[in-house]
Structure formats: structure tokens, C-alpha cells
Amino acid sequence: MMSYRNSMVAKSAAKRTFASIATTEKVLPKKYGGRFVVTLIPGDGVGKEITDSVVSIFEAENLPIDWDRVDISGVDRKEDVKAAVDSLKRNKIGLKGIWHTNAADQAGGGSLNVALRKELDIYANVALFKSIEGVKTRIPNVDLVVIRENTxxxxxxxxxxxxxxxxxxxxxxxxxxxxxxxxxxxxxxxxxxxxxxxxxxxxxxxxxxxxxxxxxxxxxxxxxxxxxxxxxxxxxxxxxxxxxxxxxxxxxxxxxxxxxxxxxxxxxxxGGPGLVAGANFGREYAVFEPGSRHVGLDIKGQNIANPTAMILSAALMLNHLGLETSSARISKAVHEVIAEGKSTTKDIGGSSSTTDFTKAVIEKLSSYK
CATH class of the missing domain: 3.40.50 (Rossmann fold)
Structure with a gap:
């Protein structure tokens, strides 16, 4: 089995690169019959909408990813965390939305996100803050990395x-x-x-x-x-x-x-939390999630969330799995759709829905040779 420690940086042809992440620890995902099994944790708020966007793009690209999905039931959230932990222990790699810590969670022991990271010793959070062409901001050409201790x-x-x-x-x-x-x-x-x-x-x-x-x-x-x-x-x-x-x-x-x-x-x-890609690494596990921990409860179910952060986090995951070409294609398509400005979401000045943005990315991908 190949090593994933030295996966290359996924490069975008859309006038900028988007650095991939690979931990110095050895994280070996499960792979059966040429396909990867990846834990999918939609999370709360807009998590389902933006992870559905990733699933649609991966299906359109016919990527060798099989999802092991863990949903939050709202009935016993501590059991949901346990199910997520068990899935990640099996698969080693996950794509995750953000869990909202409510009053019941606090009474039951605190943040579910912290509980997951501590249980699996996913100690390093990496968030990439990089300006994207087509998004108007007061300060251009930002390129900053924040690495935080997670446990x-x-x-x-x-x-x-x-x-x-x-x-x-x-x-x-x-x-x-x-x-x-x-x-x-x-x-x-x-x-x-x-x-x-x-x-x-x-x-x-x-x-x-x-x-x-x-x-x-x-x-x-x-x-x-x-x-x-x-x-x-x-x-x-x-x-x-x-x-x-x-x-x-x-x-x-x-x-x-x-x-x-x-x-x-x-x-x-x-330009906002919907643009920040991120990942979490431990010695044995890697979990990819948006780098800015905003749940989006106020816009849940409205089909207006920006899925860029989740898509780019998923692209980092692909690169980590050794699928550099697919990672670069998806990153390039996202950046080009945003730069064109025809199908962007409300948070970055557009009027398109989450679904419309996703369709635009898929159409962009289909135009590549």
C-alpha cells in the first residue's frame, strides 16, 4: 500500500494554487477493490446541504469513494459521537460538518467536536485563509495558515x-x-x-x-x-x-x-466562513472539515449556504488520499466558478443557491478535457 505522508500540493490552473495538507504522521485509509471507504459526518446546521454538494460532485466525477455516513439523530447525541468515533476507527479518514453544542450537550459533558477530537487524539487543526479571485475584500492577497492544538x-x-x-x-x-x-x-x-x-x-x-x-x-x-x-x-x-x-x-x-x-x-x-478549507490530523486519523467553525443554524434548510469551504476541504482530502488529479480539478472548478461570478451564493455577493453553485461546479468540471 502506498504512503500518504508525502502527497503533493494540489495545484490550480486558475491563477492560484491551493495548498494541500498532509500530516507527518502515517494515516492509512481503508481501501477495498480500488475504492476508499470514508466516514461522512454531515453535522448540524447547513452541514447536510454542503456535504450533499460534495457527494454530488464526487458522483459526477465518478470518484472511487464510498461513504460511511453517520448522522446526528437529535435523540442521543453522545451515541452519535460514539458511532462517528467507531466509523473513523474503521476507516481512518473522514469528511465532517460542524456539530452545534447545545445546552443539552453542555449538560452532558460539553462540545461534541472536542469530544471527537479528544477521543481520537486528532491533535492538529489546520485552517487555510487564502484570498479567492472574484471575492471582494478590503485587503487583497491574504495567504495565512492557522495551526491550533486541538486537545x-x-x-x-x-x-x-x-x-x-x-x-x-x-x-x-x-x-x-x-x-x-x-x-x-x-x-x-x-x-x-x-x-x-x-x-x-x-x-x-x-x-x-x-x-x-x-x-x-x-x-x-x-x-x-x-x-x-x-x-x-x-x-x-x-x-x-x-x-x-x-x-x-x-x-x-x-x-x-x-x-x-x-x-x-x-x-x-x-470573505467569510464559507470559503475556509481545513483539516484535522492525528497519528492514526485525518478528518477534513471547514476551517471556520460556523454551523449556520440561522440559514439551515434554505439552500443558500456557500459550500466552497466544504468542497475545498474535500479536495484536500482527495489529495491526502493520493488522488491529486481529481483534487486539482475540483479546486480549479470551484475557483473558476467563483471568479466568473455568475453562480455564487449570497454571502459573497451573488444570488445563487447552494444547489445552483454545485451544478455550476459540476458543469465546469464536465468542460475540462
Whole structure:
């Protein structure tokens, strides 16, 4: 069986490239009779609509993907998470929408997304914030990567009410997991010719926890990756600088909460959450999902969601599976449809539906030789 560690960058012929992602860990998906079995988790909100878009495109392209689908029932969501975990343990690779954490989930133990990542130790989240031709933004040519640690920090999920009216939330930072995410970030930078890695922290206040994160990233960078520039920045300033001058950053590596904050800023810079591709990696599993964690409950069922982020995340998945040609074709078609502006969704200035955008991508693909 081939190795997927060194899958190539999927290149778009539409005047820009879209970097693919491959973890330094070995993730081997199941493959039977020349076909891959992939876990499909539509998630909440607009998840079904945008994953249906991917399924339609894959069917039109006749790709060798068989879906192992896990839906949220709304009856026992913890059992749904267990079903998703079991499916991913079988298949190793997944495509996922975002789960909404409601009051019942909180009462039952917290975020379903965090639970999934912790259960499978999917420790690295990668979100790509890259300007897309045809989308009008205030700052052009943004090309920024945010890599966040997925399993500890503020999202450790450890909190309790010690006495009535007093809640304690534990933020866990460990040397081992910080070294792991630091090496992932520097390996990513080297693999995709990125020049600098910046550690985002709040060590001026949380001197031990965030101090450990900042100092560990700096030590790993200076000691093991001398050809990649390493620096650090306080999260407050990072937020301001990202809004004002995003081009000064290349790869940002963060604890969990700071990555979420900077991810929302990055989404705003390039035109919204419907454009951000992303992925999550662990030693054994890879789960691809939109890089901006917006569920879209307010537009659920209206057929107006932008499926770009999910489609491009799926293209990253194809590249990870070694299907580079299909990945490049789909990325190219999406970028060309957006650049033409005839079938874009409302969030980026158009008036087309999710279905219309999907059809336009399929038609574009059919025009290629």
C-alpha cells in the first residue's frame, strides 16, 4: 500500500494554487477493490446541504469513494459521537460538518467536536485563509495558515461548579503536546515552503501555561528548524495585527481558543466562513472539515449556504488520499466558478443557491478535457 505522508500540493490552473495538507504522521485509509471507504459526518446546521454538494460532485466525477455516513439523530447525541468515533476507527479518514453544542450537550459533558477530537487524539487543526479571485475584500492577497492544538488548553473540557455560583475551568498545557503541535507546524512550514512560524500566546498574564507554550515552540524552532524563522506574539496584538497587516504572518501556531479567535478574523479577511478549507490530523486519523467553525443554524434548510469551504476541504482530502488529479480539478472548478461570478451564493455577493453553485461546479468540471 502506498504512503500518504508525502502527497503533493494540489495545484490550480486558475491563477492560484491551493495548498494541500498532509500530516507527518502515517494515516492509512481503508481501501477495498480500488475504492476508499470514508466516514461522512454531515453535522448540524447547513452541514447536510454542503456535504450533499460534495457527494454530488464526487458522483459526477465518478470518484472511487464510498461513504460511511453517520448522522446526528437529535435523540442521543453522545451515541452519535460514539458511532462517528467507531466509523473513523474503521476507516481512518473522514469528511465532517460542524456539530452545534447545545445546552443539552453542555449538560452532558460539553462540545461534541472536542469530544471527537479528544477521543481520537486528532491533535492538529489546520485552517487555510487564502484570498479567492472574484471575492471582494478590503485587503487583497491574504495567504495565512492557522495551526491550533486541538486537545487541550482552554478546550480541555474540565470544569465544575465547586460551590454554588463558583465555576472552575481548568486550562491544561503540557510540554509533550506543545512539542507535538510545534513540530507539526514547523514540518508544515518546511513542506509547503513557508518561511516563518509565529507562536500566539498570553504569557504576559498566564506566565506558566502560556509561557510553556511560547517557550516550547521557540525552543523547538530554534533547535530543530534553523531554516524556518520563529517568533511569538501576544494574542491581543496578534488579533490587531492580523486585521491591519495580515501579510506579515505566514504560519500561526496557537493553543485551542486563540486559534478559534484568529480563525474568525481570518475568515472575515478573505470573505467569510464559507470559503475556509481545513483539516484535522492525528497519528492514526485525518478528518477534513471547514476551517471556520460556523454551523449556520440561522440559514439551515434554505439552500443558500456557500459550500466552497466544504468542497475545498474535500479536495484536500482527495489529495491526502493520493488522488491529486481529481483534487486539482475540483479546486480549479470551484475557483473558476467563483471568479466568473455568475453562480455564487449570497454571502459573497451573488444570488445563487447552494444547489445552483454545485451544478455550476459540476458543469465546469464536465468542460475540462
Amino acid at each position: 487541550e488548553g482552554e478546550y480541555s473540557g474540565l470544569e465544575h461548579e465547586s460551590v454554588p455560583g463558583v465555576v472552575e475551568s481548568l486550562k491544561i498545557m503540557t510540554k509533550a503536546k506543545t512539542e507535538r503541535i510545534a513540530r507539526f507546524a514547523f514540518d508544515f512550514a518546511k513542506k509547503y515552503n513557508r518561511k516563518a512560524v509565529t507562536a500566539v500566546h498570553k504569557a504576559n498574564i498566564m506566565k506558566l501555561g502560556d509561557g510553556l507554550f511560547r517557550n516550547t515552540v521557540t525552543r523547538i524552532g530554534e533547535g530543530e528548524y534553523p531554516d524556518v524563522k520563529v517568533d511569538s506574539i501576544i494574542v491581543d496584538n496578534a488579533s490587531m495585527q492580523t486585521v491591519a497587516k495580515p501579510h506579515q504572518f505566514d504560519v500561526l501556531v496557537t493553543p485551542s481558543m486563540y486559534g478559534t479567535i484568529l480563525g474568525n478574523i481570518g475568515a472575515a479577511l478573505i
